[in-house]
Amino acid sequence: MIQSVLVANRGEIACRIFRTCRDLGVSTVAVYSDADASALHVREADAAVRLPGAAPTDTYLRGELIVKAALTAGADAVHPGYGFLSENADFARAVRAAGLVWIGPPPEAIEAMASKTRAKELMGIAPLTDVTAVTEADLPVLVKAAAGGGGRGMRVVRDLAALDAEVAAARAEALSAFGDGDVFVEPYVEGGRHVEVQVLADTHGTVWMLGTRDCSLQRRHQKVIEEAPAPGLTPALRSRLYELAERAARSVSYVGAGTVEFLVADEVPHFLEMNTRLQVEHPVTEAVYGLDLVALQLRIAEGHPLTATPPEPTGHAVEARLYAEDPGAGWAPQTGTLHRLSVPGGVRLDTGYADGDTVGVHYDPMLAKVIAHAPTRAEALRKLAGALERAAVHGPVTNRELLLRSLRHPEVVAGRMDTSFYDRHLPDLTAADSGWRTRWAPLAAALADAHGRSRFGGFRTLRSQPQLKRYRGADGTEHEVRYTATREGFAADGARVLAVAPDRVTLDVDGVRREFTVAAYGDGRVYVGQVALTPLPLLPEPTARQEPGSLLAPMPGTVTRVADGLTEGARVSAGQPLVWLEAMKMEHRVTAPASGTLTALHATPGRQVEVGALLAVVEPTPPSPTPQEPPAVQEPTSREEAPA
Template sequence: MITSVLVANRGEIACRVFRTCRELGVSTVAVYSDADASALHVREADAAVRLPGAAPADTYLRGDLIVKAALAAGADAVHPGYGFLSENAEFARAVMDAGLVWIGPPPSAIEAMASKTRAKQLMGGAPLDPSTVTDADLPLLVKAAAGGGGRGMRVVRELASLAAELETAGSEAASAFGDGEVFLEPYIERGRHVEVQVLADAYGTVWALGTRDCSLQRRHQKVIEESPAPGLPDALVATLHESAVTAARAVGYRGAGTVEFLISPEGRAHFLEMNTRLQVEHPVTEAVFGIDLVAQQLRVAEGEALPPGPPPGRGHAVEARLYAEDPSKGWRPQTGVLHALEVSGCLPAHRPMSAGGGSPQAPDGPALRAGGEAVHGLPWVRVDTGYAAGDSIGVHYDPMIAKVIAWAPTRDQAVRRLAHALRRARVHGPVTNRALLVRSLEHPEFTGAQLDTGFYERNLDALTLPGDGERYAAIAAALADAAARRGAWRNLHSQPQVKAYGAHEVRYRLTRDGFLLVDDPGVRVVHVTPHRVRLEIDGVVRPFDVTGHGDGFVHVDSPAGAYALPVRPRFTEPRERTRPGSLLAPMPGTVVRVGEGLAEGVRVTQGQPLVWLEAMKMEHRILSPASGTLTALHAVPGRQVEVGTLLAVVQNADVHNADVQEEREA
């Protein structure tokens, strides 16, 4: 029997595993880098061991340190989570050699499947040879052999860029997974990403737990996932299940794993890879089948046998990944303090979830299950997160804040529940993709189950346009601020007061009868307090909750949506002047390299990559804003920089801020 589990991971997945361990009566041990010293997963564990340093290569990728931590803390088992060392056979062997239980598949299965190149060969395919590809093979996809999550992945549409994309993909893969091997495969336009969850024991039983569609992706990293994958013919589902079970049996698999496929527009299934670990999107399968996959992992690791067949699936579940990023600016990651994280209709994420089973009951049943408790009259909404209010989102790791999951008897109901929960959520702090998620869930292509991996490439511009609600939110913010500073009204006519938030200027007067808006005749002010404003908009009264946290933003929440509006100061603060052509760091991060042959006095051209920054496990290229001479180069590999740090100066350049091209962009 397992009595104490060390989770060789961090953040959301560590907290997720801890929840199940607590329900099963198993003690927990966390490991943490210096950057994670006060992280939620450290606070929630029964014991924690420091891994000195901040970079993954020095901490969460150091298997020797993690094994020592498990032994020192008295753990008798190790759960790898996902990412980092979760698909590293050497680490699995080291855990077992130390006398600890490995909560995962045998190292031989990891070796067979964790390398995407070996997995393709095992399943009857082979990667393309870079030296033999031609224009006829385009487009191509460069992929990391040892990992996933979109890191180390690039789309190549021109042969001239192949060598550079192989190099950058390998660099990113080495940083994220400790292995820089990459390979090539054909890139299928408008394909669907569909996967099968498998669960296997040591006695030959293998379950195929339905399908998941994970087609909505940005930079080849999943954003919205659902189960079951909608609209697939029964024959294709049967083929996917059979292929997944065959793959698991072929390598003597044990525990939870996922077999991934790309479905072409013609309906043909192409094997992509097998992830020999738990997937980020596993909660949608748990919701549909009413089981706790982490609990099943522990039971299989303890030697228990699975029943002959899986439980029946019920209903539909959809998951959205909430990221600290700005989709309107190339998905640029964001950092800062998370002041609030509250999701409507959801029990707190730290409460345990059911480890045994029982599908969530339909609305006409006795109860809906969420967080491990029976709750009447609430939608089934779940949040998995590694953050709590007051925590800081830093630069060292993935920018995912939380996963929000909704279950319902039908797909339409589940999608509607999730969109409603996200729209009404209070998420205060760095800019997030929350608005994009809501609009994605409500987009006709998604609601109509017309899914493929090009969704954001086609629709991103429309999905990130500011709506009318932002104007009303700015009005509410201005009036709430005025109420907090309210003085006597003036009997004599005077110039209106002006407050600015982002692109919006709000002009108003305080009269005997209250606030009067100058530029918004269709809006009437009904009621104003420092934290709540009610506006009548075209005859309909709508409430707005206004909150400030002193971080340069005002947060406005309403039933129609939520907004984080930057506060424009009344008077411009003096700033240090920068020379024309200065390239300033657009985000905090680490300089990983500079362009080959760059030095002061070298001639550069507009759009030429000069500096590579790594932030939140992604690489970003800083491009020359114009053609000219490089008169200063302050970027040094390994240097940590903050937003606004001067990286380089290009003489005669007219643009003052660095242009950023996301390395994952197709």
């Protein structure tokens, strides 16, 4: 029997596995980088071991240190979680060689499926590894890293002239992320749905098919919203997916939890890969089947058999990934203090953060997963949207509003979404909100602040003349608010003030009573419900001078590379990628804002930069003067005016 488990991972997944271990009476061991010394997964574990290393992003990839940590802490088993070393066959072998129980599939199965090209061969598909053989007739194609996942090392190519550059970019990103720069090319399925099958197998030959999941709502090939079961599949297509998934599992004598992924278009499933680990989206399957997949992983690792058939599924489940990122700014990851994360009851919250924790630059920007389960799909969507709408997420900018609008979008409600959903709808989904919450939030913030600043906590100590407050919203919009303190309370244009306290304001707007919760933090930001506001001085500050053509870091991160041959004095074109930044497991391109001359280059590979750091300066090429027409020759009107 397993008595103590070390989780070779961090954040949300480590906390998730610890929860099951506590329920089973199994003690837990965490590992952590210096950047994670005070992280929630470290605080929740029964014991924790520091992993030495100069680079926080590499620390969790040091398999020999993790095995040593397990032995030092007295653990007798290792759970890899997902990401990092979870699909590393050599790590699995090292764990077993140390006499520890490996809570995962056999190393041979990991090895067979770790290479996407090898996996396709096992499924009878011939991958195209010679990227030079791609022709116009093959377009569009998807360049993919042979190792790894999570959207890293993937590029869609629609123009043959761009193929070489995209292959080079994919190789560089794959090498950085997985230590393997091999890539291959496959047809890009337009308008396809991402559908996957959850597999669970024991050591006695039983393989369960635990239903389907739809993961079509993605950004940068990374999932945002997932659900189970996948809606709208015909019985024939579902049976075909099960058949292919079971074939993949049995072809490598699979053991444990795994996921077989497909793109589905026109009722045809296209095999993508098999992930030999637990998936981020596993909670929706757990909800529908009433299972704890982590507990089953431990039982399988102990040699217990599965029953002949899995339980019957009930209802529908939907999961939304709450990211610290700004979808309207190219999905740029955000950092800072997470002052508060609170979601109403009735839904499941899986997170690696607690109030007051810092969201740093080194790891994935996912703050939490919110999961709703209900008898029907429509009810599950409504339940999840309602929970997100009422959630308090105070800190870095997040994708919460995008999630809300996505869950209520007609295509999603009808189950007609595909992997291009955000490409098609992002402008609408990130447009400024003009609802009543946004409109009246600045007034609520001003009234709560005025009440809190009064000497005795009451409005009677405030001056009676009209007061002015200015705020900036998260989208950059500036708001001016005017109110007056009277003997009866506060008065404001457009609304009747019913009650005011430092943390709550009640207004009557057009005969409707509206309640606003208000929270202020040390960084100056004020949150009225979910509306984030920053107080501004009454007189606008002079605009900071900035060289035209300056390229500023859109986020804190590390410069991974600079365009080949780029030096000061070089000519560049508008939109040309100049610098690549890596932050929170994503690579971001910084492009030339205009055609011109590179007059300064401050970015060098390996340099750590803060948001707003000057990376380069491009002096735009001045517009060519408009050719002037020669002066018109006036026709003579009389003999005297005619040329001689």
